[in-house]
Amino acid sequence: MRRTPAAAAGCLLAVLLTLLSGCGQAPVRVTADDFRLAGKPHGHLTVLEKWADPEYAPYFKAAAREYEKRNPGVTIDLQAVGDQPYKDRIAVLAASRELPDIYFAWPGRYAQKFADGRLAADLTGQLDGTRWGERFEGDALRAFTYGGRRYGVPLDMDAKVFAYNEKIFAKAGVRRVPRTFPELLTACDRIKKAGYTPLAFGNQYGWPAGHLLTQFNAMEVPADVLARDYDGGAHAFTHPGYVRAFKDLARLRQRCMPPGGTSISHESAQARMLYGKAAMQYLETLEFSYLDESGGAPKAYAENWDFFPMPAIPGAKGSPRAIAGGVDGLMVSNSSPDKALAVDFLKFLTSREQARKMVRELGWLSAVKGTADAARLPGLAGAQRTIASHDIAVWLDTRADDKVVNPYLSAADSVLGGNATPEQAMKTVRRGAENARRFGVRP
Numbered sequence: 399m400r401r402t403p404a405a406a407a408g409c410l411l412a413v414l415l416t417l418l419s420g421c422g423q424a425p426v427r428v429t430a431d432d433f434r435l436a437g438k439p440h441g442h443l444t445v446l447e448k449w450a451d452p453e454y455a456p457y458f459k460a461a462a463r464e465y466e467k468r469n470p471g472v473t474i475d476l477q478a479v480g481d482q483p484y485k486d487r488i489a490v491l492a493a494s495r496e497l498p499d500i501y502f503a504w505p506g507r508y509a510q511k512f513a514d515g516r517l518a519a520d521l522t523g524q525l526d527g528t529r530w531g532e533r534f535e536g537d538a539l540r541a542f543t544y545g546g547r548r549y550g551v552p553l554d555m556d557a558k559v560f561a562y563n564e565k566i567f568a569k570a571g572v573r574r575v576p577r578t579f580p581e582l583l584t585a586c587d588r589i590k591k592a593g594y595t596p597l598a599f600g601n602q603y604g605w606p607a608g609h610l611l612t613q614f615n616a617m618e619v620p621a622d623v624l625a626r627d628y629d630g631g632a633h634a635f636t637h638p639g640y641v642r643a644f645k646d647l648a649r650l651r652q653r654c655m656p657p658g659g660t661s662i663s664h665e666s667a668q669a670r671m672l673y674g675k676a677a678m679q680y681l682e683t684l685e686f687s688y689l690d691e692s693g694g695a696p697k698a699y700a701e702n703w704d705f706f707p708m709p710a711i712p713g714a715k716g717s718p719r720a721i722a723g724g725v726d727g728l729m730v731s732n733s734s735p736d737k738a739l740a741v742d743f744l745k746f747l748t749s750r751e752q753a754r755k756m757v758r759e760l761g762w763l764s765a766v767k768g769t770a771d772a773a774r775l776p777g778l779a780g781a782q783r784t785i786a787s788h789d790i791a792v793w794l795d796t797r798a799d800d801k802v803v804n805p806y807l808s809a810a811d812s813v814l815g816g817n818a819t820p821e822q823a824m825k826t827v828r829r830g831a832e833n834a835r836r837f838g839v840r841p
Contacts, residue, residue, distance in 0.1 A: 433524055433738045440471035441739045444498040446491075447477070447728070448484035457759050465746050472739065492517060497731040499740045503550055505541035505725050506796035512729055513549040519730040519737055522548045530745055537790040538765035541725040550727035551744045552765035554756070556684045557723030557785045558609050559705040566594050566677040575706040579646065582709050586654035589677045597654035598676035600667035607660075607810035608794045608803070609722050610650070610680065613708050614643035616720035616791035624716065627831070628798045634831040635824060639715050644813050644820030646711065651814050654678075660814045672699050680708075683723075683781040687761040690775055705777060707784055721788035724796065725765060801837075805830030 449458055455478050462474040477498070479487060484502060491497050497517060503509040512518040525531035525539065525548045534552055542550025560582075562575070567585075570592035576582035586596035601607045615624060618639035627634040651660075656676075659667070668688065670676040672695050687693040691700045710718045728747075730740045746752060753764040754772035761775045763782050770782035795803050809826040812818035818826070 433741045435738045435742060438471060439469040439739055439742050441736045442473045442475070443500060443736060443740055443743060444475045445477065445500040445728075445743075446479070446484070446487065446498040447502045448479060448481055450478040450480050450483075454760055457756060461747055461752060461755075465743055468746075472743075474743070495733065497733065499731055499734040499736055500728050500744065501731065503542070503727050503729050504793075504796045505550075505727065506792045507799060508796050509542055509550055509727065509729065510544050513544045513547075516732055518549040519732045519734070519740075520547050520549060521551065521730065521741070522546075524548075524741055525551075530748075533748060533750065533766050535765055535767055535786060537785070538725045541790070541792060542727050542729075550729045551748060552725045552727045553748065554684075554726050554762040555723065555765050555782075555785055555790075556682050556725070556763065557707075557721045557781070557788070557790065558613060558680055558682055559707050559721075559781070559784065560597075560678050560680055561671070561686075561689060561703055561705045562678040563671065563674065563676075563699065564702045564704055566592070566674070570594065570677070575704075576709045578709050579711040583649060583653045590653075595656045595659075595670060595676035596678060597650070598667040598671040598679040599655045599660060600662040600664045601660040601811065601814060602663045604807040604811065605795060606664050606680070607647070607814060608807050610647055611643060611806065611810055612722040612791050612794040612797075613720065614646045614711075615640065615716070615794070616722065616789075617708070617711050617714045617716045617718065618643045618646070619716045621717055621789075628794075628802070630799060630802075630831070630835050632835065634835070635828050637715075640824050640827070641820045642714070644810075644823050647810065648813055648820060655814075660811075672696060674698065683778070683785070684762055686775050686777050686781065689777075692774075703777075705781070707788065717789050717791075719788045720791045721785065722793065723785065723790045724793045725790070727765075799834045801834035802827065802830050 445462070447458065449455060458478065459476060462476045466472050466474060488501060492512070492515070495517075503512060509518070531539065535555065538552035538555055539548065541552060542548060566589065570585070570589040572585045572588055576585050589596040599606065619637050623637050667676070668679055668681065671679045672689070689695050689700060689703055691697055707721050728744060730737055730744070734740055748766055750766055750769060753766035753769045756762060757764050757769050757772045757778065758774055761773065761778065763770060763778060763785065770779040773779060794806060798806070805826050809818060809823035813820060813823050
């Protein structure tokens with residue numbers, strides 16, 4: 399199962415908006431923010447997360463059992479479900495105000511709803527200016543920061559990069575990785591002339607185009623403007639950088655992608671790269687495991703690949719160091735009677751020892767600094783350095799409201815299919831943003 403951002407989380411956000419702002423709901427039981435353990439760890443925790451896949455579940459089960467072993471007075475009920483079952487269950491639990499002690503959250507508006515609804519404990523005092531807080535990469539902590547307060551603990555990090563076949567690049571005469579967007583387009587021309595598909599791309603479910611626009615928007619639009627517009631400000635999405643971003647997408651489609659191939663799945667497109675038909679794919683760093691022989695990649699590919707981030711776009715007004723990505727995290731219920739115990743368990747789960755184990759066993763990048771060297775997979779250490787030197791632009795489909803995201807993804811598909819110009823696409827997005835604002839869908 400591929401882990402991708404919460405492309406379908408919009409429906410849950412709509413439910414949460416109703417639940418957290420509706421009348422007649424039971425009040426949130428807010429306990430005193432005392433995170434000090436009275437003696438040795440003791441008590442019972444319920445943890446709800448979404449890593450139920452057989453590849454990932456054993457790691458989290460082992461971590462919970464290890465904490466219990468070190469603390470005999472503690473029991474942990476670890477409940478793991480898949481992405482969609484998680485969204486369904488957490489919506490029901492939010493409605494009843496009976497959240498587990500610790501629960502999973504995607505960054506952006508998704509987690510913000512729990513913070514705004516006072517369902518998530520404020521962990522600022524536990525993280526800011528403490529040894530625990532200093533463990534994390536800065537962007538990882540900021541992913542769950544709202545109004546200057548910390549409401550989530552980051553666990554892993556992910557970002558989008560171009561993985562490429564070194565042999566195909568050499569055959570096409572591409573002697574170095576592109577440093578600018580025009581160089582990337584020129585490399586695509588050379589690769590195409592050499593008889594290969596430059597960029598394997600499948601957009602069957604919409605989110606791959608959303609990832610590209612996450613990247614292009616962050617590079618083309620100033621960060622303060624982007625934040626205001628994603629948060630539902632008036633007269634949103636009028637900056638000319640948004641049209642430029644769609645033009646970047648259109649140029650990438652014309653020069654780099656195969657004709658008529660955007661309707662296939664991301665996984666099918668990836669197979670074309672792995673088996674030497676395509677030179678590159680824009681993918682997540684957590685997909686590096688699929689590029690290794692242990693993950694099913696042919697030896698010919700596994701021994702001859704590398705990666706690079708989206709190169710700089712000349713004339714862009716946003717961040718040249720932006721990189722599309724995200725952070726998975728965990729939140730503590732604001733009504734939990736065992737906040738101190740929950741925080742202690744999260745400190746264990748994000749210890750350097752445990753983080754290195756996660757990197758080694760799962761092939762994920764940890765939000766804890768200096769742990770990528772524990773990886774068995776090639777490229778992960780370089781990926782952590784790349785992410786650390788860039789500014790994470792949180793996935794569009796979790797950062798913005800679904801009344802913006804859905805028109806955005808639809809407009810992107812139209813641009814990719816040649817059925818809409820960038821200017822027409824942005825009109826669609828602006829209508830969606832105005833509908834979101836008109837109907838009171840605001841943070």
